[in-house]
Amino acid sequence: MATHASAEKRNRQRIKRTARNRAAKSELRTTLKKARNSVKTSAQDASTATVTAQSQLDRAASRGVIPKERASRLKARLAKSLHKATAKLAAAS
Known part of the structure; x- marks a missing residue:
C-alpha cells in the first residue's frame, strides 16, 4: 500500500485510467465482433459496421488504448474480409 501522498x-x-481503458x-x-459477424452474414450491412x-x-489508437500498429493491422484485416x-x-449475382 502506498504511504506517500504522491x-x-x-x-x-x-485505477481511473485502467477502468477507462478497460471500458474502451x-x-x-x-x-x-459485430463487424466481423456482419461481414460473414450480410455484405450490405458490413460496410457500415466496418x-x-x-x-x-x-x-x-490515438488515445493510447491499443498500439497504433495493432489498430492498423486490424483495420487492414477487416477491410480485406x-x-x-x-x-x-x-460473383454470385
Whole structure:
C-alpha cells in the first residue's frame, strides 16, 4: 500500500485510467465482433459496421488504448474480409 501522498495519488490515477481503458477495449472488441459477424452474414450491412469499427480503432489508437500498429493491422484485416465478401456477393449475382 502506498504511504506517500504522491504515491496514493498515482494509485488513484492508475485505477481511473485502467477502468477507462478497460471500458474502451471492451467496447472496441464488441464493435469488432459485430463487424466481423456482419461481414460473414450480410455484405450490405458490413460496410457500415466496418466503417464504425475502423473509426473506433483509430480513436482507441490515438488515445493510447491499443498500439497504433495493432489498430492498423486490424483495420487492414477487416477491410480485406469485407472486400472478399463483396467480391463473392458480386460473383454470385
